[in-house]
Amino acid sequence: MEAAIGRVPGVRSGSLRKLLGSQIIGPLAALVIAIIFFTTQSSVFLTGHNFSLILQQVMVVGTLAIGQTLVILTAGIDLSCSWIMALSSVLMTGLATRAGFDPLVAILAGVLVGMAFGVLNGWLVTAIRLPPFIVTLGVLSITSALVHLYTTETLNNLPPIMTVLGNTFNVGGTDITYGSVVMLLLYAVVWFVLRSTTAGRSVYAVGDNPEAARLAGINVNRVLLGVYATAALFYSIAGLLLVARTQVGDPNAGGAATQDNLAAITAVVLGGTSLFGGRGLILGTLIGALIVGIFRNGLQLMGVESNTQTLVTGMLILLAVAVDTLSHRNR
Amino acid sequence: MSTSVSDGVALLEMRDIGKSFPGVRALEGVHLSVRAGQVHALLGENGAGKSTLIKILSGAYAKDQGQIFFEGRPVEIHSPHDAQMLGISTIYQEFNLANNLTVAENIFLGHLPRRGGIVDWKTARARSQAILDTLGATFSVDAPVSSLSIAGQQLVEIAKSLNRKTRVLIMDEPSALLGDKDLEHLFKVVHSLQAQGIGLIYISHRLKEIFEVADEVTVLKDGRYVATRNVSDVSMDELVKLMIGRDLKDVYPERRVDPGEVLLDVKGLSQPRLVRDVSFQLRAGEIVGFAGIVGSGRTELARAIFGADRHSGTMEISGKPFNPKSPIDAINRGMAFVTEDRKSQGLFLQLSVKINTTISSLKRLCRFGIIQAAKERALVLNLIRNLAIKTPSPEFQVVNMSGGNQQKVVLARWLSLGTRIFILDEPTRGVDVGSKSEIYQIMDRLTHEGAGIIMISSELPEILGMSDRIMVMRQGKLVKELSNSEASEEVIMSFCSYVSA
Numbered sequence: 001m002e003a004a005i006g007r008v009p010g011v012r013s014g015s016l017r018k019l020l021g022s023q024i025i026g027p028l029a030a031l032v033i034a035i036i037f038f039t040t041q042s043s044v045f046l047t048g049h050n051f052s053l054i055l056q057q058v059m060v061v062g063t064l065a066i067g068q069t070l071v072i073l074t075a076g077i078d079l080s081c082s083w084i085m086a087l088s089s090v091l092m093t094g095l096a097t098r099a100g101f102d103p104l105v106a107i108l109a110g111v112l113v114g115m116a117f118g119v120l121n122g123w124l125v126t127a128i129r130l131p132p133f134i135v136t137l138g139v140l141s142i143t144s145a146l147v148h149l150y151t152t153e154t155l156n157n158l159p160p161i162m163t164v165l166g167n168t169f170n171v172g173g174t175d176i177t178y179g180s181v182v183m184l185l186l187y188a189v190v191w192f193v194l195r196s197t198t199a200g201r202s203v204y205a206v207g208d209n210p211e212a213a214r215l216a217g218i219n220v221n222r223v224l225l226g227v228y229a230t231a232a233l234f235y236s237i238a239g240l241l242l243v244a245r246t247q248v249g250d251p252n253a254g255g256a257a258t259q260d261n262l263a264a265i266t267a268v269v270l271g272g273t274s275l276f277g278g279r280g281l282i283l284g285t286l287i288g289a290l291i292v293g294i295f296r297n298g299l300q301l302m303g304v305e306s307n308t309q310t311l312v313t314g315m316l317i318l319l320a321v322a323v324d325t326l327s328h329r330n331r
Numbered sequence: 332m333s334t335s336v337s338d339g340v341a342l343l344e345m346r347d348i349g350k351s352f353p354g355v356r357a358l359e360g361v362h363l364s365v366r367a368g369q370v371h372a373l374l375g376e377n378g379a380g381k382s383t384l385i386k387i388l389s390g391a392y393a394k395d396q397g398q399i400f401f402e403g404r405p406v407e408i409h410s411p412h413d414a415q416m417l418g419i420s421t422i423y424q425e426f427n428l429a430n431n432l433t434v435a436e437n438i439f440l441g442h443l444p445r446r447g448g449i450v451d452w453k454t455a456r457a458r459s460q461a462i463l464d465t466l467g468a469t470f471s472v473d474a475p476v477s478s479l480s481i482a483g484q485q486l487v488e489i490a491k492s493l494n495r496k497t498r499v500l501i502m503d504e505p506s507a508l509l510g511d512k513d514l515e516h517l518f519k520v521v522h523s524l525q526a527q528g529i530g531l532i533y534i535s536h537r538l539k540e541i542f543e544v545a546d547e548v549t550v551l552k553d554g555r556y557v558a559t560r561n562v563s564d565v566s567m568d569e570l571v572k573l574m575i576g577r578d579l580k581d582v583y584p585e586r587r588v589d590p591g592e593v594l595l596d597v598k599g600l601s602q603p604r605l606v607r608d609v610s611f612q613l614r615a616g617e618i619v620g621f622a623g624i625v626g627s628g629r630t631e632l633a634r635a636i637f638g639a640d641r642h643s644g645t646m647e648i649s650g651k652p653f654n655p656k657s658p659i660d661a662i663n664r665g666m667a668f669v670t671e672d673r674k675s676q677g678l679f680l681q682l683s684v685k686i687n688t689t690i691s692s693l694k695r696l697c698r699f700g701i702i703q704a705a706k707e708r709a710l711v712l713n714l715i716r717n718l719a720i721k722t723p724s725p726e727f728q729v730v731n732m733s734g735g736n737q738q739k740v741v742l743a744r745w746l747s748l749g750t751r752i753f754i755l756d757e758p759t760r761g762v763d764v765g766s767k768s769e770i771y772q773i774m775d776r777l778t779h780e781g782a783g784i785i786m787i788s789s790e791l792p793e794i795l796g797m798s799d800r801i802m803v804m805r806q807g808k809l810v811k812e813l814s815n816s817e818a819s820e821e822v823i824m825s826f827c828s829y830v831s832a
């Protein structure tokens with residue numbers, strides 16, 4: 001493409017492109033198509049109530065996907081994400097119900113333990129230079145075991161403050177969950193950080209070319225460690241949202257956790273973030289998470305059974321990865 | 332060797348070729364024609380459209396406009412397969428070889444001869460050997476490609492294309508990575524291919540070799556066709572003028588130097604792999620050129636100084652001890668390192684011009700930890716103007732830029748930091764004459780503003796044209812210091828390759 005610089009072109013982008021970045025167009029188009037499709041299939045799909053429900057269903061996966069986006073931007077992958085979430089959620093509920101901790105202290109403890117496993121991921125990736133895939137696979141195994149070692153029973157009777165994010169407020173006749181608002185706020189914060197802070201720029205730089213980043217004066221290991229730890233913070237917050245939504249701490253969320261894991265990675269890739277690192281937008285991930293949520297919800301409304309839904313999610317992720325890989329090959 | 336432009340029917344002719352990319356008109360009205368047994372040089376600055384043109388010919392890109400004729404018949408090339416069927420082969424700068432396979436396996440990659448469904452290794456090896464013999468290659472057909480030198484790998488690429496009955500061979504900067512001896516051999520090979528009736532399209536930045544190897548030359552500029560000339564009828568100055576629109580003697584700035592205080596003092600620096608006990612000083616306002624053959628330890632020395640690799644020995648910056656543990660330490664002390672391979676070590680290719688230029692100076696652009704967008708944009712626009720970087724906007728991806736412009740982006744990164752010590756490793760590699768001259772001007776300007784520059788270069792004219800002092804390295808040691816006035820290509824070469832050490 002040496003010739004691409006021949007002359008300065010005139011108009012090259014519409015205002016929408018300028019506002020959102022051209023990488024967002026594809027995912028946005030997919031979202032619109034999905035909405036149109038399900039609207040034609042179900043009369044209750046396109047209602048305020050249903051969309052509030054979708055947001056509520058998406059808030060856990062959507063928050064997981066924020067952390068996953070950060071890791072994938074550095075050309076890594078985090079397979080442990082939903083199990084760190086599960087560990088964090090049973091720990092905070094267990095500490096509050098069984099050990100009698102103050103609920104806020106219990107939440108904090110759950111979040112810190114979750115982050116500790118993020119630090120472990122980051123440390124193994126940077127200090128020992130193990131591939132992220134293997135590291136997080138090992139941590140997945142460890143955290144899933146710890147969940148079941150900690151409790152085999154569902155933890156009930158939670159203090160109300162732990163589930164407050166599952167409550168709703170009413171806007172124009174539609175009930176909206178506080179947790180889904182929290183998720184949207186987290187997206188806004190991460191969007192800003194990635195765009196307008198040194199840390200955010202470093203994430204992209206390290207993901208695009210770690211050696212060039214090092215020679216440009218970026219502490220690559222610190223960035224990676226920070227990314228894995230921050231990602232785990234988001235998984236732990238997702239854990240709190242999970243508790244708020246289900247009103248329990250459930251060690252058998254395991255089956256669901258595996259699906260959430262896949263759903264979070266699917267959301268990131270559907271949102272246009274490249275598995276090769278350095279390219280992607282957090283707003284894309286939000287759109288990706290909405291697509292995943294809309295598919296689950298829409299298929300449910302159509303009466304498709306849950307195994308088939310999982311099948312469709314699997315096909316979605318393969319499609320998205322194929323698009324990413326092909327677009328990478330053509331450069 | 333030369334034939335006149337009107338002789339015979341063209342083997343391959345491209346007429347009025349046009350190609351656009353989103354937002355950029357890459358080619359417009361370009362002609363190129365090659366006859367059997369002719370070497371046709373394609374000349375132009377980076378960004379002139381050479382790569383795009385040959386990618387159209389090799390089926391990697393589809394043309395938007397124009398026609399291609401093969402032996403007078405109109406043809407369409409929609410894919411690399413179409414090109415191959417016509418007998419058009421391309422050898423890119425980055426070779427397309429399976430490094431872990433043997434020479435013979437590579438030559439026959441994809442169409443190994445078979446007998447009864449089983450690979451006929453005997454035939455494959457014998458035919459590979461026969462082709463290699465005609466190319467004057469001395470390595471074994473059973474050697475793994477990874478064990479060969481760059482020149483050897485190039486011969487394997489040529490052998491591969493000959494094995495596919497190539498009629499037109501396109502060589503994209505075949506000389507870029509070769510030493511003088513290998514270059515001589517390459518010319519011999521080119522002439523023997525010519526004798527076999529193959530038409531060659533030869534792309535190069537080095538004007539000198541066009542006169543040694545080509546019969547005809549076509550010049551492109553800014554995606555447009557400029558002229559086609561017989562090499563025997565044209566002078567080097569004329570070619571430069573066609574390419575960039577000015578004279579060659581203006582390429583190097585006239586250096587007027589008055590060295591100031593010592594910026595960098597290196598004493599007994601060693602590096603575990605190669606560098607042994609190197610001592611030298613760099614003063615404000617001067618350019619010190621490091622000459623030597625590839626593998627003489629110059630890049631390793633640069634990396635050690637910059638804190639990128641482990642080292643022993645002592646250093647001082649402006650009289651104060653300097654012992655970098657990482658590049659961050661060096662950058663904080665006002666040092667910059669522009670690597671020889673900008674794509675793998677210098678640039679963030681998928682990211683924008685803006686992000687690439689400001690990545691090392693974000694601290695200065697932040698208030699309360701937030702990058703001030705307006706300030707950043709102003710800085711980037713200023714640098715784009717100052718260094719004459721050709722880009723449609725600060726948001727443009729650097730992967731889509733030419734080599735010269737990419738190099739300016741890397742340089743721009745350090746200019747906003749108040750850097751005083753620059754280490755430039757092959758600063759004009761893969762950069763066209765026009766941008767070269769601009770980069771030299773930038774270097775000259777920097778030294779006038781009080782910076783000192785360590786310039787590593789394998790191009791002797793560049794060393795002689797730019798350096799105030801010249802250091803010659805050999806086998807990891809500094810073997811000679813020369814002033815600019817006592818240096819010449821012959822003198823430098825004699826120290827570079829002196830063997831009896």
